Amino acid sequence: MSLSSAQLDRLAYRRRQTLLSVLVAAASTLVLGVLLVVAVTGAPGWDRVRESFLDPTVARESLPDVLRGLWLNIRLLFFCALGALALGLVVALLRTLRGPVFFPVRMLATGYTYTFRGLPLIIVLYVMTLGLPGLRLQGMPSTLVLGGIALVITYSGYLAEVFRAGIESVHPSQLAAARSLGLTYRQTMRFVVLPQAVRRVAPPLLNDTVALQKDVGLVSLAGPIDAVRAAQIHTAETFNYTPYIVAGVLFVLLAAPLIAVTDWVTLRAARRQS
Amino acid sequence: MLRRLLPLAALLALVGCAPADDDTPTPPAATGLTSCSKDQLTTKTAGKLTIGTDDPAYGPWFKDNKPENGEGFESAVAYAVADRLGYAQADVTWVRVPFNTAVAPGPKAFDFDINQFSITDERKKAVDFSGPYYLVRQTVIALKSSKIAGAASVSALQSAKLGAQVGTTSYKAITDLVKPSGQPQVYNTNDDAKKALQNGQIDGLVVDLPTAFYMTAAELEDAVIVGQLPQVGVPEQFGLVLDKGSSLTGCVTQAVDQLRSSGELTRLEQQWLAQVAGARELT
Numbered sequence: 001m002s003l004s005s006a007q008l009d010r011l012a013y014r015r016r017q018t019l020l021s022v023l024v025a026a027a028s029t030l031v032l033g034v035l036l037v038v039a040v041t042g043a044p045g046w047d048r049v050r051e052s053f054l055d056p057t058v059a060r061e062s063l064p065d066v067l068r069g070l071w072l073n074i075r076l077l078f079f080c081a082l083g084a085l086a087l088g089l090v091v092a093l094l095r096t097l098r099g100p101v102f103f104p105v106r107m108l109a110t111g112y113t114y115t116f117r118g119l120p121l122i123i124v125l126y127v128m129t130l131g132l133p134g135l136r137l138q139g140m141p142s143t144l145v146l147g148g149i150a151l152v153i154t155y156s157g158y159l160a161e162v163f164r165a166g167i168e169s170v171h172p173s174q175l176a177a178a179r180s181l182g183l184t185y186r187q188t189m190r191f192v193v194l195p196q197a198v199r200r201v202a203p204p205l206l207n208d209t210v211a212l213q214k215d216v217g218l219v220s221l222a223g224p225i226d227a228v229r230a231a232q233i234h235t236a237e238t239f240n241y242t243p244y245i246v247a248g249v250l251f252v253l254l255a256a257p258l259i260a261v262t263d264w265v266t267l268r269a270a271r272r273q274s
Numbered sequence: 275m276l277r278r279l280l281p282l283a284a285l286l287a288l289v290g291c292a293p294a295d296d297d298t299p300t301p302p303a304a305t306g307l308t309s310c311s312k313d314q315l316t317t318k319t320a321g322k323l324t325i326g327t328d329d330p331a332y333g334p335w336f337k338d339n340k341p342e343n344g345e346g347f348e349s350a351v352a353y354a355v356a357d358r359l360g361y362a363q364a365d366v367t368w369v370r371v372p373f374n375t376a377v378a379p380g381p382k383a384f385d386f387d388i389n390q391f392s393i394t395d396e397r398k399k400a401v402d403f404s405g406p407y408y409l410v411r412q413t414v415i416a417l418k419s420s421k422i423a424g425a426a427s428v429s430a431l432q433s434a435k436l437g438a439q440v441g442t443t444s445y446k447a448i449t450d451l452v453k454p455s456g457q458p459q460v461y462n463t464n465d466d467a468k469k470a471l472q473n474g475q476i477d478g479l480v481v482d483l484p485t486a487f488y489m490t491a492a493e494l495e496d497a498v499i500v501g502q503l504p505q506v507g508v509p510e511q512f513g514l515v516l517d518k519g520s521s522l523t524g525c526v527t528q529a530v531d532q533l534r535s536s537g538e539l540t541r542l543e544q545q546w547l548a549q550v551a552g553a554r555e556l557t
Contacts, residue, residue: 130466130473134472233460236440
């Protein structure tokens with residue numbers, strides 16, 4: 001198939017326009033970057049800040065310990081995210097049960113989301129990791145597991161509400177149609193409502209998971225050493241804050257794939273809707 | 275015009291002088307003990323030495339809240355210093371001064387005060403310190419039921435789960451001295467760590483010796499001091515407190531230094547701190 005000369009001109013024009021906008025974008029980024037660098041490095045206190053926050057020697061020394069701590073964050077994130085998603089879905093389903101007989105269940109589920117979204121995570125952590133072991137019960141799980149449970153119950157409160165929003169966003173006509181086809185309530189949920197609901201709320205679910213990633217380290221208040229705690233220990237020893245920057249960079253690197261996936265899912269969802 | 279400016283100038287001079295006064299270093303003691311003899315010292319009451327401490331005065335630093343009985347580590351140190359300066363036991367009188375009052379700026383009711391004062395730069399702005407008479411040691415405490423309660427050596431602690439407060443010498447003592455096989459547990463505060471110890475989440479808690487005395491005596495019912503760890507890092511130092519710019523600072527420091535170099539302080543430490551409280555040395 002050959003293109004008309006008018007079409008070829010159009011294509012060439014669009015290519016030129018694209019190139020031009022890329023160049024303009026690059027130039028404006030460069031100008032902004034230079035301005036930022038000049039403003040920061042030209043500040044009177046820059047040398048002092050660089051010494052105490054960007055010392056390569058300190059960074060190298062603290063890296064192994066910070067990485068070892070990060071491994072704890074990663075493991076916790078993996079298990080807590082799975083646990084919180086599962087528990088959140090269950091709570092959301094309980095909250096959306098219909099019929100007067102389920103009133104106590106709905107009430108409990110609602111109370112759960114109210115309580116654990118309102119309760120500061122650090123208090124839940126203290127109660128779970130330092131309070132519960134005080135009961136001296138047989139078979140008390142380790143501090144790490146207890147801390148993980150605290151994270152799961154807190155975050156499942158948020159995730160439950162996201163799931164519920166998704167479930168309720170499915171139009172009632174879908175339910176009616178499913179029921180008229182002879183599907184039971186459970187089947188309707190399983191095959192009609194949840195697949196649509198989860199797809200719709202995937203971006204906020206992933207967003208909450210990114211937030212969870214930052215909070216898993218709070219388990220360190222009960223003793224275990226995570227990446228931020230490892231950085232704190234090095235900072236206390238050297239009076240230099242570079243280890244915090246090291247930990248911060250590692251956290252961003254850890255979150256980047258998850259954030260990229262979130263963006264991609266959001267974009268895809270938007271495209272499908274339009 | 276001049277008359278109006280004069281008070282202002284006086285005020286300026288006064289204000290200008292105040293900080294300069296703070297910066298003036300304490301005049302070093304004249305060399306030799308001669309100038310530090312009893313008849314050459316200007317004390318609160320001539321011929322007497324007035325020593326301050328808090329009320330109540332706790333063990334093992336004092337005994338039975340009676341500083342004048344010479345028993346307990348700090349009471350013994352106070353009398354040893356008095357002795358070096360030429361004061362007999364009968365020449366020493368004690369006054370009770372609350373801890374915070376003693377290190378606050380302002381006139382002092384004592385010639386020197388002994389009350390587990392750590393030498394810090396902040397306090398140095400308000401008072402003088404003698405040289406250190408005690409270097410704070412790191413100590414392991416554990417529940418009586420703990421497997422390390424009877425540990426006699428540092429190596430016996432290596433398989434234990436130890437905890438400490440973040441950013442402290444105690445934490446350094448675990449990582450640099452004990453080097454346990456497992457990772458140490460790190461807490462925001464000693465209170466959190468204490469809770470974990472009570473719960474049995476850690477086998478032992480490392481704190482400095484004064485804290486260990488307090489925790490095992492007053493705060494934790496079933497806890498014991500396992501023992502003192504060898505010296506590590508830059509230890510906290512206890513010093514005698516004197517009035518800012520006191521004429522006695524040089525002489526008292528000299529007396530403390532001599533007690534240290536003669537081994538007298540070590541002897542008193544072993545007599546009153548190691549044995550009384552059962553804080554044996556872990557080697």
